[in-house]
Amino acid sequence: MFEYLRGRLDAFKEAYVVSSGVQAGIRQSRNFRATHTLCEDDLRRAARFDDAIALAVGLIGSHDPAGSHYAYHERLDRVCQVPYRCLVPKETDGLLLSGRCMGVEPRIQDAIRHMPVCMATGSAAGTAAALTVRHECQVAEVPIKPLQNALRTNGAILE
Template identity: 35%
Template sequence: SMLYPSMMFRLNNIDPVKAGEAWRTIPALMEKAEAAGEHRFPRKAAIVRPQRSQIEWRVNFTQLARPDGAAINGLEADDLTRGEIEGRRQVVEAFNFLRTVPGFENSYIVDLPPQLGIRETRRVIGGHMLSGEDVLGCGSFDDSIGVNGWPIESHVAGDVIFTFPPIPQSRGFNELPYRMLVPEGIDNLLVAGRCASMTHDGQSAARVSGACFAMGEAAGTAAALALDGNASPRHIDVGTLQSRLRHHGAFIGRDQVVPEGL
Protein backbone atom coordinates (compact mmCIF):
# COMPACT_ATOMS: atom_id res chain seq x y z
CA SER A 1 0.00 0.00 0.00
CA MET A 2 2.89 2.38 -0.68
CA LEU A 3 2.20 5.85 -2.03
CA TYR A 4 2.13 6.03 -5.83
CA PRO A 5 5.00 7.80 -7.61
CA SER A 6 4.31 10.68 -10.00
CA MET A 7 5.88 12.19 -13.10
CA MET A 8 5.55 15.93 -12.67
CA PHE A 9 5.97 18.44 -15.49
CA ARG A 10 5.76 22.15 -16.26
CA LEU A 11 3.87 24.03 -18.96
CA ASN A 12 4.82 27.41 -20.40
CA ASN A 13 3.18 30.04 -22.64
CA ILE A 14 -0.08 30.07 -20.71
CA ASP A 15 -2.35 33.12 -20.92
CA PRO A 16 -2.78 34.03 -17.23
CA VAL A 17 -5.82 36.24 -17.88
CA LYS A 18 -7.74 33.56 -19.76
CA ALA A 19 -6.55 30.79 -17.41
CA GLY A 20 -7.57 32.71 -14.29
CA GLU A 21 -8.13 30.27 -11.42
CA ALA A 22 -8.16 27.28 -13.74
CA TRP A 23 -7.31 24.93 -10.91
CA ARG A 24 -10.90 25.40 -9.71
CA THR A 25 -12.48 24.52 -13.06
CA ILE A 26 -10.16 21.76 -14.27
CA PRO A 27 -11.71 18.97 -12.11
CA ALA A 28 -15.15 19.56 -13.67
CA LEU A 29 -13.59 19.69 -17.15
CA MET A 30 -11.86 16.37 -16.44
CA GLU A 31 -15.16 14.75 -15.46
CA LYS A 32 -16.82 16.09 -18.62
CA ALA A 33 -13.99 14.84 -20.84
CA GLU A 34 -14.07 11.39 -19.30
CA ALA A 35 -17.86 11.17 -19.56
CA ALA A 36 -17.59 12.05 -23.25
CA GLY A 37 -14.93 9.38 -23.77
CA GLU A 38 -12.41 11.97 -24.94
CA HIS A 39 -9.78 11.37 -22.23
CA ARG A 40 -8.99 8.95 -19.44
CA PHE A 41 -7.05 10.12 -16.41
CA PRO A 42 -4.86 8.06 -14.07
CA ARG A 43 -6.01 10.01 -11.00
CA LYS A 44 -8.83 12.33 -10.04
CA ALA A 45 -7.00 14.64 -7.64
CA ALA A 46 -4.92 16.42 -10.28
CA ILE A 47 -2.88 19.42 -9.17
CA VAL A 48 -2.32 22.27 -11.65
CA ARG A 49 -0.96 25.53 -10.21
CA PRO A 50 0.71 28.68 -11.58
CA GLN A 51 4.34 29.41 -10.90
CA ARG A 52 5.58 32.86 -9.93
CA SER A 53 5.74 34.05 -13.55
CA GLN A 54 2.02 33.20 -14.10
CA ILE A 55 2.75 32.09 -17.69
CA GLU A 56 4.25 28.85 -16.37
CA TRP A 57 2.28 26.23 -14.43
CA ARG A 58 3.35 23.05 -12.64
CA VAL A 59 1.30 19.94 -13.24
CA ASN A 60 0.81 16.78 -11.17
CA PHE A 61 -1.59 14.65 -13.18
CA THR A 62 0.00 11.22 -13.08
CA GLN A 63 -0.16 8.06 -11.00
CA LEU A 64 2.34 5.26 -11.72
CA ALA A 65 1.25 1.71 -11.03
CA ARG A 66 2.26 -1.86 -11.77
CA PRO A 67 0.05 -3.95 -14.06
CA ASP A 68 -1.71 -5.31 -10.94
CA GLY A 69 -2.62 -1.77 -9.85
CA ALA A 70 -0.15 -1.57 -6.94
CA ALA A 71 2.24 1.36 -6.71
CA ILE A 72 5.50 1.28 -8.65
CA ASN A 73 8.18 0.05 -6.25
CA GLY A 74 11.02 2.55 -6.11
CA LEU A 75 13.43 -0.19 -4.98
CA GLU A 76 12.99 -2.31 -8.10
CA ALA A 77 14.91 -1.42 -11.27
CA ASP A 78 12.31 -2.96 -13.58
CA ASP A 79 9.54 -1.04 -11.83
CA LEU A 80 11.49 2.21 -12.12
CA THR A 81 11.98 1.65 -15.85
CA ARG A 82 8.27 0.93 -16.27
CA GLY A 83 7.45 4.10 -14.32
CA GLU A 84 9.74 6.30 -16.43
CA ILE A 85 8.09 5.08 -19.63
CA GLU A 86 4.50 5.12 -18.38
CA GLY A 87 5.03 8.47 -16.66
CA ARG A 88 5.99 10.15 -19.91
CA ARG A 89 3.04 8.58 -21.70
CA GLN A 90 0.69 9.95 -19.03
CA VAL A 91 2.32 13.38 -19.30
CA VAL A 92 1.56 13.51 -23.03
CA GLU A 93 -2.07 12.50 -22.40
CA ALA A 94 -2.43 15.13 -19.67
CA PHE A 95 -0.90 17.76 -21.94
CA ASN A 96 -3.32 16.93 -24.75
CA PHE A 97 -6.21 17.47 -22.36
CA LEU A 98 -4.83 20.66 -20.81
CA ARG A 99 -4.50 22.24 -24.27
CA THR A 100 -8.34 22.24 -24.31
CA VAL A 101 -8.52 24.37 -21.13
CA PRO A 102 -9.03 28.12 -21.69
CA GLY A 103 -5.70 29.90 -21.49
CA PHE A 104 -3.71 26.72 -22.16
CA GLU A 105 -4.37 26.47 -25.91
CA ASN A 106 -0.87 27.60 -26.94
CA SER A 107 1.03 26.08 -24.05
CA TYR A 108 3.92 23.66 -24.40
CA ILE A 109 5.82 21.31 -22.11
CA VAL A 110 8.87 23.22 -20.94
CA ASP A 111 10.41 20.39 -18.92
CA LEU A 112 10.02 17.01 -17.26
CA PRO A 113 11.96 15.90 -14.18
CA PRO A 114 15.26 14.04 -14.54
CA GLN A 115 13.71 11.05 -12.79
CA LEU A 116 10.45 9.65 -11.49
CA GLY A 117 9.13 11.23 -8.29
CA ILE A 118 9.19 8.50 -5.60
CA ARG A 119 7.16 9.27 -2.49
CA GLU A 120 7.80 6.25 -0.31
CA THR A 121 10.25 3.38 0.07
CA ARG A 122 12.25 2.29 3.12
CA ARG A 123 12.38 4.26 6.37
CA VAL A 124 14.50 4.05 9.50
CA ILE A 125 13.14 3.40 12.97
CA GLY A 126 14.18 6.19 15.32
CA GLY A 127 13.45 7.28 18.86
CA HIS A 128 9.97 8.31 17.74
CA MET A 129 8.01 7.24 14.66
CA LEU A 130 5.85 10.15 13.54
CA SER A 131 2.33 8.73 13.15
CA GLY A 132 -0.94 9.63 11.49
CA GLU A 133 -2.27 10.39 14.96
CA ASP A 134 0.55 12.90 15.46
CA VAL A 135 -0.40 14.62 12.20
CA LEU A 136 -4.17 14.76 12.73
CA GLY A 137 -3.76 15.54 16.42
CA CYS A 138 -1.31 18.39 15.70
CA GLY A 139 1.24 16.70 17.96
CA SER A 140 3.68 18.64 20.12
CA PHE A 141 7.11 17.40 21.17
CA ASP A 142 9.64 18.67 23.71
CA ASP A 143 12.41 18.05 21.15
CA SER A 144 10.65 19.72 18.19
CA ILE A 145 12.95 20.89 15.40
CA GLY A 146 10.34 22.10 12.91
CA VAL A 147 6.75 21.71 11.85
CA ASN A 148 4.68 20.06 9.12
CA GLY A 149 1.46 21.51 7.74
CA TRP A 150 0.64 18.92 5.06
CA PRO A 151 -2.31 16.53 5.55
CA ILE A 152 -2.36 12.74 5.43
CA GLU A 153 -2.58 11.32 1.92
CA SER A 154 -4.32 8.04 1.18
CA HIS A 155 -3.34 6.79 -2.26
CA VAL A 156 -5.90 4.51 -3.89
CA ALA A 157 -6.06 3.41 -7.51
CA GLY A 158 -7.16 6.44 -9.52
CA ASP A 159 -7.34 8.93 -6.67
CA VAL A 160 -5.61 10.64 -3.76
CA ILE A 161 -7.67 11.29 -0.62
CA PHE A 162 -6.49 14.08 1.70
CA THR A 163 -7.31 14.02 5.43
CA PHE A 164 -6.70 17.29 7.27
CA PRO A 165 -6.57 18.10 10.96
CA PRO A 166 -9.81 19.76 12.09
CA ILE A 167 -9.69 23.45 11.12
CA PRO A 168 -10.39 25.98 12.64
CA GLN A 169 -10.69 23.86 15.78
CA SER A 170 -6.94 23.11 15.70
CA ARG A 171 -3.78 24.97 14.74
CA GLY A 172 -3.48 22.79 11.62
CA PHE A 173 0.16 21.67 11.90
CA ASN A 174 2.24 19.19 13.87
CA GLU A 175 5.72 19.48 15.30
CA LEU A 176 8.58 17.22 14.18
CA PRO A 177 10.67 15.65 16.98
CA TYR A 178 14.44 15.48 16.73
CA ARG A 179 14.20 11.79 17.69
CA MET A 180 12.71 10.95 14.28
CA LEU A 181 16.04 11.92 12.68
CA VAL A 182 18.16 9.66 14.93
CA PRO A 183 18.02 5.95 14.03
CA GLU A 184 17.96 3.35 16.78
CA GLY A 185 20.90 0.97 16.96
CA ILE A 186 23.48 3.03 15.07
CA ASP A 187 25.47 6.11 16.07
CA ASN A 188 26.83 9.06 14.06
CA LEU A 189 23.97 8.95 11.59
CA LEU A 190 21.14 11.41 11.00
CA VAL A 191 18.34 10.68 8.52
CA ALA A 192 16.26 13.57 7.18
CA GLY A 193 13.50 13.57 4.59
CA ARG A 194 11.15 10.85 3.38
CA CYS A 195 13.38 8.13 4.94
CA ALA A 196 13.13 9.49 8.50
CA SER A 197 11.37 7.60 11.28
CA MET A 198 7.66 7.67 10.38
CA THR A 199 4.76 5.28 10.02
CA HIS A 200 3.09 4.89 6.63
CA ASP A 201 0.39 7.46 7.51
CA GLY A 202 2.80 9.88 9.16
CA GLN A 203 5.17 9.67 6.22
CA SER A 204 2.38 10.41 3.75
CA ALA A 205 2.19 13.88 5.33
CA ALA A 206 5.69 14.75 6.53
CA ARG A 207 7.57 13.57 3.40
CA VAL A 208 6.69 16.78 1.54
CA SER A 209 9.10 19.60 0.78
CA GLY A 210 8.32 21.90 3.72
CA ALA A 211 8.88 19.24 6.38
CA CYS A 212 11.96 17.95 4.54
CA PHE A 213 13.45 21.47 4.55
CA ALA A 214 12.92 21.60 8.33
CA MET A 215 14.42 18.16 8.91
CA GLY A 216 17.39 18.90 6.68
CA GLU A 217 18.26 22.15 8.45
CA ALA A 218 17.92 20.45 11.84
CA ALA A 219 20.12 17.52 10.79
CA GLY A 220 22.84 19.81 9.47
CA THR A 221 22.75 21.96 12.59
CA ALA A 222 22.77 18.90 14.85
CA ALA A 223 25.78 17.47 13.00
CA ALA A 224 27.70 20.72 13.56
CA LEU A 225 26.81 20.69 17.26
CA ALA A 226 27.91 17.07 17.56
CA LEU A 227 31.30 17.89 16.01
CA ASP A 228 31.74 21.00 18.16
CA GLY A 229 30.98 19.05 21.33
CA ASN A 230 32.73 15.81 20.38
CA ALA A 231 29.45 13.95 20.95
CA SER A 232 27.27 11.64 18.90
CA PRO A 233 24.12 13.20 17.41
CA ARG A 234 22.09 11.11 19.86
CA HIS A 235 23.64 12.91 22.81
CA ILE A 236 23.73 16.56 21.76
CA ASP A 237 21.83 19.12 23.85
CA VAL A 238 18.46 19.47 22.12
CA GLY A 239 17.80 22.80 23.82
CA THR A 240 20.92 24.24 22.20
CA LEU A 241 19.84 22.82 18.87
CA GLN A 242 16.41 24.43 19.18
CA SER A 243 17.91 27.79 20.16
CA ARG A 244 20.24 27.76 17.19
CA LEU A 245 17.43 26.84 14.80
CA ARG A 246 15.24 29.67 16.11
CA HIS A 247 18.17 32.08 15.87
CA HIS A 248 18.49 31.19 12.18
CA GLY A 249 14.82 31.91 11.59
CA ALA A 250 13.35 28.41 11.80
CA PHE A 251 9.82 27.96 13.14
CA ILE A 252 9.77 24.93 15.44
CA GLY A 253 6.38 25.43 17.10
CA ARG A 254 6.64 25.19 20.87
CA ASP A 255 6.40 28.66 22.42
CA GLN A 256 7.11 30.62 19.24
CA VAL A 257 4.64 33.11 17.83
CA VAL A 258 3.07 31.61 14.69
CA PRO A 259 4.36 33.47 11.61
CA GLU A 260 1.73 35.31 9.62
CA GLY A 261 0.26 33.10 6.91
CA LEU A 262 1.16 29.75 8.51
Protein backbone atom coordinates (compact mmCIF):
# COMPACT_ATOMS: atom_id res chain seq x y z
CA MET A 1 0.00 0.00 0.00
CA PHE A 2 2.79 2.37 0.96
CA GLU A 3 4.71 1.83 -2.29
CA TYR A 4 1.50 2.27 -4.21
CA LEU A 5 0.61 5.56 -2.49
CA ARG A 6 4.14 7.00 -2.75
CA GLY A 7 4.41 6.03 -6.40
CA ARG A 8 1.02 7.31 -7.50
CA LEU A 9 -0.06 10.25 -5.35
CA ASP A 10 1.78 13.59 -5.21
CA ALA A 11 0.79 14.14 -1.58
CA PHE A 12 2.68 10.95 -0.60
CA LYS A 13 5.93 11.64 -2.52
CA GLU A 14 7.86 12.54 0.65
CA ALA A 15 6.00 10.10 2.90
CA TYR A 16 7.75 7.45 4.97
CA VAL A 17 6.51 4.73 7.33
CA VAL A 18 6.66 5.70 11.01
CA SER A 19 5.18 2.49 12.40
CA SER A 20 2.83 -0.33 11.57
CA GLY A 21 0.72 -2.83 13.50
CA VAL A 22 2.70 -5.24 15.65
CA GLN A 23 0.75 -8.14 14.19
CA ALA A 24 -1.01 -8.83 10.90
CA GLY A 25 -4.78 -8.89 11.45
CA ILE A 26 -6.54 -12.15 10.68
CA ARG A 27 -10.16 -11.89 9.68
CA GLN A 28 -11.25 -15.42 10.38
CA SER A 29 -10.02 -18.37 12.40
CA ARG A 30 -11.58 -20.89 14.79
CA ASN A 31 -14.97 -20.87 16.48
CA PHE A 32 -16.16 -22.48 19.67
CA ARG A 33 -18.83 -25.16 19.70
CA ALA A 34 -21.70 -23.36 21.44
CA THR A 35 -25.12 -24.58 22.57
CA HIS A 36 -26.51 -22.93 19.41
CA THR A 37 -24.46 -22.54 16.24
CA LEU A 38 -25.78 -19.63 14.18
CA CYS A 39 -26.17 -21.06 10.68
CA GLU A 40 -26.94 -20.09 7.12
CA ASP A 41 -30.57 -21.14 7.49
CA ASP A 42 -30.96 -18.79 10.51
CA LEU A 43 -29.73 -15.90 8.38
CA ARG A 44 -31.77 -16.73 5.30
CA ARG A 45 -35.03 -16.93 7.26
CA ALA A 46 -34.16 -13.89 9.43
CA ALA A 47 -34.56 -16.13 12.48
CA ARG A 48 -36.07 -14.81 15.72
CA PHE A 49 -35.11 -16.34 19.07
CA ASP A 50 -36.67 -16.05 22.55
CA ASP A 51 -33.16 -15.58 23.97
CA ALA A 52 -32.03 -12.90 21.45
CA ILE A 53 -29.19 -10.72 22.72
CA ALA A 54 -27.99 -9.00 19.51
CA LEU A 55 -28.55 -8.75 15.77
CA ALA A 56 -26.34 -10.36 13.11
CA VAL A 57 -25.98 -8.63 9.75
CA GLY A 58 -27.28 -10.14 6.51
CA LEU A 59 -23.95 -11.22 5.09
CA ILE A 60 -23.27 -14.79 4.13
CA GLY A 61 -19.59 -15.08 3.59
CA SER A 62 -16.25 -16.28 4.78
CA HIS A 63 -12.59 -15.75 4.03
CA ASP A 64 -10.26 -18.34 2.61
CA PRO A 65 -8.03 -19.15 5.64
CA ALA A 66 -5.12 -19.77 3.26
CA GLY A 67 -5.56 -16.64 1.16
CA SER A 68 -6.61 -13.00 1.22
CA HIS A 69 -9.88 -13.30 -0.66
CA TYR A 70 -13.47 -14.15 0.09
CA ALA A 71 -14.13 -17.85 -0.14
CA TYR A 72 -17.80 -16.97 -0.46
CA HIS A 73 -19.82 -13.74 -0.34
CA GLU A 74 -23.51 -12.91 -0.56
CA ARG A 75 -25.53 -9.96 0.75
CA LEU A 76 -29.06 -10.48 2.11
CA ASP A 77 -31.66 -7.76 2.66
CA ARG A 78 -32.48 -8.97 6.18
CA VAL A 79 -30.93 -9.47 9.60
CA CYS A 80 -31.38 -12.25 12.11
CA GLN A 81 -31.22 -12.31 15.89
CA VAL A 82 -28.29 -13.81 17.77
CA PRO A 83 -29.46 -16.13 20.58
CA TYR A 84 -27.71 -16.05 23.94
CA ARG A 85 -26.92 -19.75 23.40
CA CYS A 86 -24.33 -18.75 20.75
CA LEU A 87 -22.30 -17.30 23.65
CA VAL A 88 -22.54 -20.39 25.86
CA PRO A 89 -19.89 -23.05 25.13
CA LYS A 90 -21.13 -26.59 24.76
CA GLU A 91 -18.36 -28.25 26.72
CA THR A 92 -16.91 -25.68 29.13
CA ASP A 93 -18.45 -24.19 32.30
CA GLY A 94 -17.63 -20.72 33.61
CA LEU A 95 -16.84 -19.26 30.20
CA LEU A 96 -18.78 -16.95 27.87
CA LEU A 97 -18.01 -16.33 24.21
CA SER A 98 -18.26 -13.05 22.34
CA GLY A 99 -17.09 -11.49 19.11
CA ARG A 100 -15.89 -13.56 16.22
CA CYS A 101 -15.14 -16.74 18.22
CA MET A 102 -18.79 -17.25 19.23
CA GLY A 103 -20.83 -20.20 17.98
CA VAL A 104 -21.33 -19.62 14.26
CA GLU A 105 -20.88 -21.68 11.09
CA PRO A 106 -17.58 -20.67 9.45
CA ARG A 107 -19.43 -20.14 6.16
CA ILE A 108 -21.45 -17.24 7.64
CA GLN A 109 -18.74 -15.71 9.81
CA ASP A 110 -19.21 -12.37 8.00
CA ALA A 111 -22.60 -12.06 9.69
CA ILE A 112 -21.02 -11.64 13.12
CA ARG A 113 -17.33 -10.73 12.77
CA HIS A 114 -17.79 -6.99 12.11
CA MET A 115 -17.21 -4.62 14.98
CA PRO A 116 -20.85 -3.63 15.75
CA VAL A 117 -21.91 -7.27 16.25
CA CYS A 118 -18.71 -8.04 18.18
CA MET A 119 -19.41 -5.09 20.49
CA ALA A 120 -23.05 -6.14 20.94
CA THR A 121 -22.17 -9.74 21.80
CA GLY A 122 -19.34 -8.55 24.05
CA SER A 123 -21.77 -6.32 25.90
CA ALA A 124 -24.21 -9.23 26.24
CA ALA A 125 -21.49 -11.57 27.54
CA GLY A 126 -20.36 -9.01 30.13
CA THR A 127 -23.91 -8.35 31.27
CA ALA A 128 -24.61 -12.10 31.47
CA ALA A 129 -21.45 -12.62 33.53
CA ALA A 130 -22.68 -10.00 36.02
CA LEU A 131 -26.03 -11.80 36.22
CA THR A 132 -24.34 -15.12 37.05
CA VAL A 133 -22.95 -13.41 40.14
CA ARG A 134 -26.25 -11.78 41.08
CA HIS A 135 -28.27 -14.97 40.57
CA GLU A 136 -25.51 -17.35 41.72
CA CYS A 137 -25.97 -19.48 38.62
CA GLN A 138 -24.02 -21.06 35.76
CA VAL A 139 -23.71 -19.20 32.45
CA ALA A 140 -26.21 -21.62 30.85
CA GLU A 141 -28.78 -20.73 33.55
CA VAL A 142 -28.71 -16.93 33.19
CA PRO A 143 -32.32 -15.63 33.31
CA ILE A 144 -33.05 -14.32 29.82
CA LYS A 145 -35.62 -11.58 30.52
CA PRO A 146 -33.43 -9.72 33.04
CA LEU A 147 -30.52 -10.06 30.59
CA GLN A 148 -32.55 -8.62 27.71
CA ASN A 149 -34.00 -5.86 29.92
CA ALA A 150 -30.50 -4.84 31.05
CA LEU A 151 -29.24 -4.82 27.46
CA ARG A 152 -32.20 -2.74 26.23
CA THR A 153 -31.73 -0.30 29.12
CA ASN A 154 -28.15 0.16 27.91
CA GLY A 155 -29.33 0.86 24.36
CA ALA A 156 -28.97 -2.56 22.73
CA ILE A 157 -31.07 -3.14 19.62
CA LEU A 158 -32.47 -6.67 19.79
CA GLU A 159 -35.20 -6.58 17.12
